[in-house]
Amino acid sequence: MRCAFCKTRTSLFRKICPTCAKVIAIVDKAGGQVGMGEMVDLFLAEGLSREQVDRVLDAELDGQPTIRDRLTSQLANVLMQGLGMPGRQSPQDVRRVRLASASGSGAGTWRGGEKPPGQQ
Numbered sequence: 001m002r003c004a005f006c007k008t009r010t011s012l013f014r015k016i017c018p019t020c021a022k023v024i025a026i027v028d029k030a031g032g033q034v035g036m037g038e039m040v041d042l043f044l045a046e047g048l049s050r051e052q053v054d055r056v057l058d059a060e061l062d063g064q065p066t067i068r069d070r071l072t073s074q075l076a077n078v079l080m081q082g083l084g085m086p087g088r089q090s091p092q093d094v095r096r097v098r099l100a101s102a103s104g105s106g107a108g109t110w111r112g113g114e115k116p117p118g119q120q
Helices: 018-030 036-045 050-057 067-082 091-103
Strands: none
Touching: 018 036, 018 050, 018 067, 050 067, 067 091
């Protein structure tokens, strides 16, 4: 069997390798409770490299939002609520924005030196 996140070999009964399981455990335990800097410290304390963490945070499983999308939506909601606004950013919303900006075809995106859409 192969790990769902990093695609390395795992045992016959495991879907996630021990390294990726550590990343997920830290995110589940600390996500939304600590700042991003503190979460990085937790990853470092477990001996995880940036590449290992990024691989798990950016893995897209079955077309669902990534763990990074989930963390970003939680961060945006906390920030908005702190400013007195309703926080309604879902992980799906973050994924949609991420995919639109990556393709360069999202509404309201333009490159440097170009005029914004509608002002051409």
